[in-house]
């Protein structure tokens with residue numbers, strides 16, 4: 104008998120690979136933070152001697168969700184300005200609030216609040232773009248969540264950096280500081296085509312190639328963004344990014360609601376990853392990403408919540424459901440984005456976008472043990488004819504009971520184990536008083 108750390112025996116195992124599989128009478132075996140096997144239960148019990156055994160008779164166990172685009176610390180700005188279009192929301196409300204309040208303590212408190220919400224809804228990996236990414240990385244290490252932090256760039260000064268050179272310099276320093284930290288990755292994060300000019304974009308491409316790290320950017324979020332660029336330069340932003348040689352398999356384009364057939368074909372040709380943020384796009388009335396057409400063209404599409412000030416939650420289960428429903432409505436075809444594919448977008452395809460498909464995203468032997476348990480015994484998810492259908496179309500985040508990252512339990516039975524939620528909530532209340540007394 105082989106000694107192992109943990110044997111989890113759920114009612115259903117949803118490994119994501121092979122696509123659409125649901126295993127019954129199986130166990131997940133974990134040792135030293137890695138998945139050893141998804142094996143038939145009787146075989147597992149005869150081969151492994153677990154130090155801990157966990158029976159979950161009402162639960163589905165699946166890989167943790169990957170939130171492929173967010174601004175975690177913006178949890179502290181949730182509800183500060185609603186029901187506005189993107190540019191009014193950003194220029195008249197969000198940027199002034201950020202200018203007045205963003206600081207390392209703001210980011211630490213905002214990130215802790217966001218991580219509490221994310222862990223509670225089954226997210227185990229976060230691709231973040233925000234000020235003070237060093238703070239985000241440190242909080243992620245403290246909490247044990249997997250994170251890719253954005254080395255941000257903007258054309259204007261902020262509390263994080265004064266000019267293009269300082270954004271780049273601080274980003275490179277941060278990359279160096281965290282390059283050996285197991286759960287932390289870095290990615291260049293120029294904010295958007297309308298806020299970052301050519302010179303810094305060219306430098307970012309050069310360093311991305313040299314360091315082998317990717318680029319994460321808001322692109323074609325609204326029709327207005329595209330029209331503004333065409334009027335000013337005669338070029339659509341996508342064409343400009345293509346001319347600057349930014350597009351490639353290490354490029355993550357967020358939103359992408361405005362796309363011609365030619366641009367979709369190019370996204371596939373370059374191997375660009377798209378992050379779809381359906382709820383933020385709906386709330387800001389930014390437009391509809393053509394998810395069905397992107398998938399048909401062979402583009403990898405991942406899911407993101409965007410920040411809590413435009414969503415207004417950080418719930419990947421909800422996002423997955425919104426994405427599945429919206430894709431059908433946009434395509435006029437209920438077969439667009441079926442449940443199994445939506446679940447893959449929230450897990451393995453998110454991992455692919457971040458270049459982590461060999462590490463996370465499915466319950467495959469050798470991958471990191473990043474997984475979650477969802478209790479399907481409550482009325483909203485009964486009876487269970489089809490587990491994938493229940494997970495995507497019916498389950499809600501309160502049904503997520505347990506969360507592990509790299510074999511470490513971050514939540515057991517709805518109790519957060521690595522984050523002081525009471526303290527995070529009281530810090531959030533203090534910020535609310537400071538921001539709008």
Ligand SMILES: CSC[C@H]1O[C@@H](n2cnc3c(O)ncnc32)[C@H](O)[C@@H]1O
Pocket residue numbers: 174189193197198201232233234255256257294295321324383409410413
């Ligand atoms: C460079 S730090 C990130 C920057 O992005 C802002 N932001 C948040 N949500 C969106 C969005 O949907 N589109 C564009 N920019 C967004 C955030 O407030 C920070 O200023």
Ligand SMILES: [Zn+2]
Pocket residue numbers: 172173174321357409410
């Ligand atoms: Zn965003």
